[in-house]
Amino acid sequence: MSGSASEAPRxxxxxxxxxxxxADWRVTATGTEAVFVASSLPAAAELVPAILEAAxxxxxxxxxxxxxxxxxxRIPSSPATDIPAATPDxxxxxxxxxxxxELRADPSRVQAVDIYIAQHSAVDARPFFLxxxxxEPVDDGDAVxxxxxxxxxxxxxxxGDTPGRGRTHFDVFVPADQAQARxxxxxxxxxxxVDDSSAPAWWSLASPDNHGVDIASWIxxxx
Numbered sequence: 001m002s003g004s005a006s007e008a009p010r011x012x013x014x015x016x017x018x019x020x021x022x023a024d025w026r027v028t029a030t031g032t033e034a035v036f037v038a039s040s041l042p043a044a045a046e047l048v049p050a051i052l053e054a055a056x057x058x059x060x061x062x063x064x065x066x067x068x069x070x071x072x073x074r075i076p077s078s079p080a081t082d083i084p085a086a087t088p089d090x091x092x093x094x095x096x097x098x099x100x101x102e103l104r105a106d107p108s109r110v111q112a113v114d115i116y117i118a119q120h121s122a123v124d125a126r127p128f129f130l131x132x133x134x135x136e137p138v139d140d141g142d143a144v145x146x147x148x149x150x151x152x153x154x155x156x157x158x159x160g161d162t163p164g165r166g167r168t169h170f171d172v173f174v175p176a177d178q179a180q181a182r183x184x185x186x187x188x189x190x191x192x193x194v195d196d197s198s199a200p201a202w203w204s205l206a207s208p209d210n211h212g213v214d215i216a217s218w219i220x221x222x223x
Contacts, residue, residue, distance in 0.1 A: 009085040013222040016083050021092030024105035026175035027220045028112035030148065031063075032087050033074040034095065035110055036103040043103070044071040050097030057093070058086040063148055070109065076148055078138075080112075081222040107175050113151040114171040121157040129153055169212030176200065179217035186213065 013027040025034045038044035044066055051073055055062055065072035073094055075087050098105065119125045126143055129135060133150065135143040143153040151170075158167075174182050183203045187193060194212070195204040201218035 010077075011083040011085055011087065012081055013083065013220055016088055016091075017221075019088030019092070021095060022088050024095045024098070024107070025091045026107050026110045026178075027080060027083065027222070028110060028173040028175070029080050029114055029152065029171070029216075029219055030112040030173075031074050031076040031080055032083055032091065033072065033110050033112075034091065034098075035070050035072050035106050036098045037070045037106050037109075038068070038103055041066070041068040043101075044068070046101050047071050047073075047094070047098055047103055051094055054090045054093035054097070058090040060084055060086050060090045062090070070106070071103070072109075074148075080219050108178050108181070110175050110178075112173040114154060114173070115151050116154045116156055116169050116171060118156050118158050118167040118169070123157075124155070126153075126155050129155075169214065171202075171214045171216055173216050173219055176217040176220040179203075179215055183215050186215065 016022065016025075016027060016032060024036075025032055027033075036044070036047060048064065048066070048071075051062060051064055060075055063074040063076055065074070075084065075090065077083050095105065117125060117129070126137065126141065130137060130143055133143070133145070135150075135153065136146050138144045138152075141155045143155075145152075172182070179200060183205065186205050190208045191213070192206045192208070193203065194206050202214050202216035205213045205215065207213070
């Protein structure tokens, strides 16, 4: 590979979804992703050579997560709405290979999780979490796993709050066509709808004891 993927033209999520052959794929906070369900680890691994071939052909650098239940393929992008232009061709090639191997795509399993850490306005908690989790700083106030395994952290200062009482909430990024079902499931499991004024971009929910979770789908349709 030439390693030039980061310098290539970029696409929005909406432009990506208009490309042919990408119906298996969705865009979340961590990039463009597909999940192909498998009956076993060897069955899932059969897709790897085709992924490597397509990655070399289209000069992209995918993450591959191989599990006995499925193989997850992701083209990381930062921001996630800034997608490498070669991604649709890569995705279509991988989907074609998966279909030939009878590996079924399951968009309902695509997701990305971010954790928002609310801190006192006079406190910077990021150095602690960088050290404790082995993360790296990114942008002005975020932290990421350098191998893209764990959720991204964001640190939000609160005004008028009480020192020593940090609070957090989760952002769960799901495909746009799966968001309502995820919200309905969370509410049926005892959750509470806090705010749906931004739906279908995102819904703000709370657990029975008031932990916050936003179900977000806006990245998957970003223009």
